[in-house]
Amino acid sequence: MEDLILPKNKLSDYINKIKSDYTIFAPIKKDELTYYSQIENPSDISLDFINSKYPPKSILFNQTETLFKFKHGLKAEISFKEFKNSKNVIFGIRPCDAKSFFIVDKLFKDDYVDPYYSSKRENTVLIGLSCNLPGKNCFCTSMDGGPANAEDVDILFTDIGDKFYIEIKNIKGENLIKIGENLFNKPKDQDKNKLKQIKKKAEETISRKMNTTGIVDELDNIFDNRFWKDISMKCIGCGICTYGCPTCHCFDILDETSLREGARVRVWDTCMNPEYTIHASGHNPRPARMNRTRNRVYHKFNYYPKNYNVIACVGCGRCINECPVNIDIIDVITKAREVKT
Amino acid sequence: MVTIEKITEENSGERGIKTFRLRFNDKKIQNDFDFIPGQCVMVSHFGYGECFFAISSSPTKKDFLEVSVMKLGKVTSALHECEPGDVLGVRGPYGNHFDVSGWQGKNLIFIGGGIGQAPLRSLINYVVDNRDNYKDLDIVYGARSTGDLCFKSEFSDLEKRKDVNVHLSIDKEEEGWNKFVGFVPDNLLSVKPSPKNAIAVTCGPPIMIKFVIQNLLKLGFSENQIFTTLEMRMKCGIGKCGRCNIGNLYVCKDGPVFSYDQLKNLKGEM
């Protein structure tokens, strides 16, 4: 389908049109921070942000998810959740976060398909929003992405002034656009030029770069090096990097009960927690912060690529922005490459 | 959903071991459930949690499923309080398995220690039920004391057989014990199995595995003739929660059976 233009003042009308069939998640501003949240009113949407505080992975992969409920005791029985196939739209997702879904799909859909995640993923349409002004720690261009990368979204909106330039990437996006047909216009040549300008400027604004050529082999060579002890001495093991990371997917499964009934829940967990791998016997394969920090870097840049052929990092920079002690993944990888064996 | 049919107390004490015989409530599932020795299941005690156990019964016994459980943490202690007739949940089978078809026609030597005998028991019973497909069978098994030895009645049956060589041991001297006294790796050296056309499988505490493998190499076994099972803290059992990985392999999905040459090259924490 051809490119389209949507004047900014018509955005609310479009959202209202799709609201009746879809649950809409969009960025909202709360106390000066932007979060992705379900919206009822299109006027709640705030597109004045570089990137949201937490990634939108919580929409498809809830922080707390009830797997099933049970009654225990002699008459134990379990009742599974019905998968409501409600259709969702995530509006205003940045290209890096959209790429994270592509990366995490490989794990959740591999072997045993995770129904809690896939039932939502298949019914979700992603409307991306290009970054006109990337953040100070963004490095998506080094991770096979870009501020206007449209590979992983269904529709891409780019802000070109008083209107949005719309690129439609697939049939899913096309069907969603058709709902608001008469709101759109055809792009003029000056619109197309403005688009090119904005995309170019955005890419040039990204100043931080990470060299990932051959990183899998490089990391294989330095696994036992003292470098990891040095780099992880300042880690306090808080887990902010894991909760803010769009590709971190580790979780815990627990039974939570009250008297006779209960539920099995899946909650986000962080590999930075010392108890993460502790055995019942007391043995802990990753007893020190050095082991855990090294495991996290390797999981993203060595193990995941070995299993699924893609580096599990999208270059959003949230871990760099949020780390309380300024552990900088770009710095870590760059220094790792310089380690002399 | 399974019902506990029978509980056998293997040994008592603080880290007591009990074998649970489970039968699926749904007869069809019981008939369809098939696995190969080495595979594991996730057993749920609703309200307490789930644990990953190696199936310790052989797939040749179709009517039931057995797991051997050591009392150690929250879920296992709760399991030890269960009685026959209680209902649990089981999902599986997960993980990879011993290469029972590839090992036909070979001499087998199984070295176990303590509760590590559980996955080996499945393998031993399978081999005994298909005895003609395999050549020599040597079982080396040891525990801290006679009180810690598991599957005692089965071992006495095995000892009576002419086509199986059983070599038991306990760590410290005890009255009435006239077999080997010492650690399992030392017992292995005294048995001196030949590496020719042989496969060695070992399961047990990490420290025992380390020395057993050392001694197997000393005896001339090559790295791809040695297999072991590993364990880790597990939650999902299907390679998604990211917890049980050693390097890029997940113990729940790509294991728990690993060959020694696989382990040697794996960079990761065990």
Place this chain on the structure above:
Amino acid sequence: MVDRKKLQDEVTRVVERDDVNYVVGWEKGTYGFQMTPLFMFSSDDVNKLSFNPLCVHNLTVFPMLEEKLPLRKGAKEDTNKIGVIVKGCDSRAIVQIIQEKGIERERLVIIGIPCSGVIDPKKINKNFSDKTKVLEVTDDDKNFIIKTDSKTHKIPKDELMMDKCKTCEYPNPIIFDVLIGDEIKNSKKTDNKEIETFEKKNLEDKWKFWEDQFEKCIRCYACRNVCPLCYCKECMVDQLNPQWVRRSVNVSENTAWNIMRAFHLAGRCIDCGECERVCPADIPLRKLNKKIEKDILELFDYKPGVNVEDKPLLSMFKPDDPEEFIL
């Protein structure tokens, strides 16, 4: 102001001691206005050390984070010391931990720097664009002086300073082996006005305020991990038998977590403000802790972390305590 050369010389002297493993200080971070903890093992490392108003971290958490791994057979326990550079508020954490016997005084070599206030990273990021190239940050009596590659800014301290510094009563380190710089004459006093105004609200308003705040909590436990006084080997939230706080993330559990942590710090929190600084959800944690601090002062006339000889308040019984004992 601290003379960088003098600081580096003194720290080099400590680093080169045979009985010191390493010294923790600060160095320039990887972007913007960041400073980051620096671990100095040799005099080469000390060249990167610097101290300026951006050094907001409380480094006393690092000696507490040292893992005691099981020793190999025949290996001796490491009894060497750890050096740590502290500001006034940071030193109170050490004093409190020594009171509780969480660490022995002999294990630390404390290098103290009198501090008149540090910059709040959230405030300074608002005032300057992302593209700013920072060259140097210093201060004089009234202003912070920020030198960028385009110009030098003089901004009044009140605008950029951390809130905790505005009411700081202990600018000079209370405990130290070496003091770098001149002692600062203290002119500030604790101000309870904000807490008192909040106390006067009615119960519904107070509850609604905290419900909104705890809704944002993602249970990352950064507040616990960065706090030098949260050093329990197994935190109550990690315990499964019994499970005090469920792992599910919802308002009810989040409230339980935050309030329980505040109570576990009663009579121990020295208001370094790190918990509030690191919280990714911007929850005003200092409000909770300051309220308890105020109550402790009124009820027991006790201030945590000021006197090494004091006994820790809530682990001690005096015959004239206001409450009756359980007997």
